[in-house]
Amino acid sequence: MIRAWFVFIMVIGLFGAVAGRLQPSRSSSSAADNSYFAKAKAEQQEAYNEAQRANEPTISVNDGSVELRRQPDSHFYADVRINGSPVHMLVDTGASLIALSREDAQSAGLATSIGMPNVVGEGADGEVHGEWVKLESVELGPLNAQGLEAVVLNAGGQSLLGQEFLSKFRSVEIHGDTMVLRSE
Numbered sequence: 001m002i003r004a005w006f007v008f009i010m011v012i013g014l015f016g017a018v019a020g021r022l023q024p025s026r027s028s029s030s031a032a033d034n035s036y037f038a039k040a041k042a043e044q045q046e047a048y049n050e051a052q053r054a055n056e057p058t059i060s061v062n063d064g065s066v067e068l069r070r071q072p073d074s075h076f077y078a079d080v081r082i083n084g085s086p087v088h089m090l091v092d093t094g095a096s097l098i099a100l101s102r103e104d105a106q107s108a109g110l111a112t113s114i115g116m117p118n119v120v121g122e123g124a125d126g127e128v129h130g131e132w133v134k135l136e137s138v139e140l141g142p143l144n145a146q147g148l149e150a151v152v153l154n155a156g157g158q159s160l161l162g163q164e165f166l167s168k169f170r171s172v173e174i175h176g177d178t179m180v181l182r183s184e
Contacts, residue, residue: 064141066142067180069177076090078140082104086107089104098165100133120153132150
Protein backbone atom coordinates (compact mmCIF):
# COMPACT_ATOMS: atom_id res chain seq x y z
CA MET A 1 0.00 0.00 0.00
CA ILE A 2 2.77 2.42 0.86
CA ARG A 3 4.42 1.55 -2.39
CA ALA A 4 1.20 2.42 -4.30
CA TRP A 5 1.03 5.79 -2.52
CA PHE A 6 4.66 6.43 -3.29
CA VAL A 7 4.08 5.67 -7.01
CA PHE A 8 0.94 7.83 -6.98
CA ILE A 9 2.81 10.76 -5.39
CA MET A 10 5.68 10.34 -7.90
CA VAL A 11 3.22 10.40 -10.84
CA ILE A 12 1.53 13.53 -9.45
CA GLY A 13 4.93 15.16 -8.90
CA LEU A 14 6.07 14.22 -12.41
CA PHE A 15 2.83 15.54 -13.85
CA GLY A 16 3.23 18.79 -11.89
CA ALA A 17 6.82 19.21 -13.08
CA VAL A 18 5.81 18.69 -16.73
CA ALA A 19 2.88 21.09 -16.36
CA GLY A 20 5.16 23.63 -14.71
CA ARG A 21 7.60 23.48 -17.61
CA LEU A 22 4.81 23.94 -20.12
CA GLN A 23 3.46 27.05 -18.40
CA PRO A 24 6.53 29.26 -18.94
CA SER A 25 6.60 28.14 -22.53
CA ARG A 26 3.03 29.41 -23.02
CA SER A 27 3.71 32.72 -21.30
CA SER A 28 6.92 33.05 -23.27
CA SER A 29 4.92 32.53 -26.44
CA SER A 30 2.33 34.98 -25.17
CA ALA A 31 5.06 37.50 -24.35
CA ALA A 32 6.49 37.00 -27.83
CA ASP A 33 3.02 37.53 -29.33
CA ASN A 34 2.55 40.68 -27.22
CA SER A 35 5.98 41.89 -28.25
CA TYR A 36 5.15 41.28 -31.91
CA PHE A 37 1.87 43.19 -31.63
CA ALA A 38 3.51 46.01 -29.68
CA LYS A 39 6.18 46.29 -32.38
CA ALA A 40 3.55 46.23 -35.14
CA LYS A 41 1.55 48.92 -33.34
CA ALA A 42 4.66 51.07 -32.92
CA GLU A 43 5.46 50.69 -36.63
CA GLN A 44 1.88 51.60 -37.54
CA GLN A 45 2.03 54.68 -35.29
CA GLU A 46 5.32 55.75 -36.87
CA ALA A 47 3.84 55.34 -40.37
CA TYR A 48 0.86 57.47 -39.28
CA ASN A 49 3.18 60.13 -37.81
CA GLU A 50 5.22 60.15 -41.03
CA ALA A 51 2.07 60.57 -43.10
CA GLN A 52 1.01 63.44 -40.83
CA ARG A 53 4.40 65.14 -41.27
CA ALA A 54 4.22 64.66 -45.04
CA ASN A 55 0.72 66.14 -45.05
CA GLU A 56 1.62 69.35 -43.24
CA PRO A 57 0.59 72.19 -45.52
CA THR A 58 3.15 74.56 -46.89
CA ILE A 59 1.95 78.08 -46.19
CA SER A 60 3.42 81.01 -48.04
CA VAL A 61 2.83 84.32 -46.35
CA ASN A 62 4.14 86.26 -49.35
CA ASP A 63 1.37 85.32 -51.76
CA GLY A 64 -1.18 84.03 -49.22
CA SER A 65 -1.17 80.48 -50.56
CA VAL A 66 -1.53 77.08 -48.97
CA GLU A 67 -0.10 74.00 -50.68
CA LEU A 68 -1.43 70.54 -49.87
CA ARG A 69 0.15 67.30 -51.11
CA ARG A 70 -1.86 64.40 -52.47
CA GLN A 71 -1.81 61.49 -50.05
CA PRO A 72 -1.31 57.80 -50.91
CA ASP A 73 -5.10 57.29 -51.00
CA SER A 74 -5.20 59.92 -53.85
CA HIS A 75 -6.99 62.53 -51.72
CA PHE A 76 -5.97 65.89 -50.31
CA TYR A 77 -6.32 66.55 -46.59
CA ALA A 78 -6.04 69.76 -44.59
CA ASP A 79 -5.60 70.37 -40.89
CA VAL A 80 -7.92 73.28 -40.20
CA ARG A 81 -9.08 74.96 -37.01
CA ILE A 82 -12.82 75.04 -36.43
CA ASN A 83 -13.87 77.31 -33.58
CA GLY A 84 -10.22 77.16 -32.50
CA SER A 85 -10.02 73.33 -32.41
CA PRO A 86 -7.83 71.35 -34.83
CA VAL A 87 -9.74 69.12 -37.26
CA HIS A 88 -8.22 66.85 -39.92
CA MET A 89 -10.45 67.13 -43.00
CA LEU A 90 -10.70 65.64 -46.47
CA VAL A 91 -10.66 68.48 -49.01
CA ASP A 92 -13.66 67.76 -51.27
CA THR A 93 -13.92 70.23 -54.15
CA GLY A 94 -17.12 68.49 -55.28
CA ALA A 95 -18.92 68.98 -51.97
CA SER A 96 -20.92 72.15 -51.54
CA LEU A 97 -20.87 72.04 -47.74
CA ILE A 98 -18.63 71.54 -44.77
CA ALA A 99 -19.58 68.20 -43.22
CA LEU A 100 -18.36 67.27 -39.76
CA SER A 101 -18.27 63.92 -38.02
CA ARG A 102 -19.89 63.80 -34.58
CA GLU A 103 -16.44 63.51 -32.97
CA ASP A 104 -15.02 66.54 -34.80
CA ALA A 105 -18.14 68.58 -34.06
CA GLN A 106 -17.81 67.71 -30.39
CA SER A 107 -14.14 68.73 -30.30
CA ALA A 108 -15.12 72.05 -31.92
CA GLY A 109 -17.64 72.65 -29.14
CA LEU A 110 -20.77 72.09 -31.23
CA ALA A 111 -23.76 70.57 -29.46
CA THR A 112 -25.96 68.14 -31.34
CA SER A 113 -28.92 65.97 -30.45
CA ILE A 114 -28.49 62.25 -29.84
CA GLY A 115 -30.74 60.97 -32.63
CA MET A 116 -30.14 63.54 -35.38
CA PRO A 117 -33.46 62.77 -37.13
CA ASN A 118 -33.27 65.62 -39.67
CA VAL A 119 -32.68 64.71 -43.30
CA VAL A 120 -29.87 67.00 -44.47
CA GLY A 121 -29.19 65.46 -47.85
CA GLU A 122 -29.44 62.54 -50.21
CA GLY A 123 -26.63 60.03 -50.69
CA ALA A 124 -26.05 56.90 -52.73
CA ASP A 125 -27.66 54.87 -49.93
CA GLY A 126 -30.63 57.19 -49.50
CA GLU A 127 -31.37 59.87 -46.94
CA VAL A 128 -28.49 61.42 -45.00
CA HIS A 129 -29.32 62.37 -41.42
CA GLY A 130 -27.65 65.10 -39.41
CA GLU A 131 -28.02 68.62 -38.08
CA TRP A 132 -27.28 72.06 -39.46
CA VAL A 133 -24.86 74.20 -37.45
CA LYS A 134 -23.20 77.59 -37.78
CA LEU A 135 -19.41 77.66 -37.34
CA GLU A 136 -17.90 80.62 -35.53
CA SER A 137 -14.64 80.36 -37.47
CA VAL A 138 -12.78 78.13 -39.90
CA GLU A 139 -9.04 78.72 -40.37
CA LEU A 140 -6.58 77.33 -42.88
CA GLY A 141 -3.29 79.11 -43.42
CA PRO A 142 -3.88 82.82 -43.89
CA LEU A 143 -7.62 82.48 -44.43
CA ASN A 144 -10.08 82.79 -41.55
CA ALA A 145 -13.79 82.72 -42.39
CA GLN A 146 -16.58 83.33 -39.87
CA GLY A 147 -20.22 82.31 -39.67
CA LEU A 148 -20.12 79.44 -42.17
CA GLU A 149 -22.93 76.89 -42.49
CA ALA A 150 -22.05 73.25 -41.92
CA VAL A 151 -23.74 69.96 -41.29
CA VAL A 152 -22.89 67.45 -38.57
CA LEU A 153 -23.48 63.96 -39.92
CA ASN A 154 -25.12 61.24 -37.90
CA ALA A 155 -22.85 58.62 -39.48
CA GLY A 156 -19.33 58.70 -40.89
CA GLY A 157 -15.95 59.36 -39.40
CA GLN A 158 -14.26 61.65 -41.94
CA SER A 159 -15.05 65.36 -41.97
CA LEU A 160 -15.22 67.08 -45.37
CA LEU A 161 -14.06 70.56 -46.31
CA GLY A 162 -16.31 71.65 -49.18
CA GLN A 163 -17.06 74.75 -51.23
CA GLU A 164 -18.69 76.61 -48.32
CA PHE A 165 -15.09 77.26 -47.20
CA LEU A 166 -13.03 76.66 -50.37
CA SER A 167 -14.97 79.37 -52.25
CA LYS A 168 -13.51 81.94 -49.83
CA PHE A 169 -10.09 81.42 -51.49
CA ARG A 170 -9.35 83.45 -54.63
CA SER A 171 -8.39 80.24 -56.43
CA VAL A 172 -8.12 76.50 -55.89
CA GLU A 173 -5.82 74.73 -58.35
CA ILE A 174 -4.48 71.21 -58.67
CA HIS A 175 -1.10 70.72 -60.34
CA GLY A 176 -0.16 67.03 -60.38
CA ASP A 177 0.06 65.97 -56.74
CA THR A 178 -0.23 69.48 -55.30
CA MET A 179 -3.34 71.50 -54.50
CA VAL A 180 -2.73 75.23 -54.21
CA LEU A 181 -5.22 77.45 -52.40
CA ARG A 182 -4.63 81.19 -52.83
CA SER A 183 -6.30 83.83 -50.69
CA GLU A 184 -4.77 86.95 -52.24
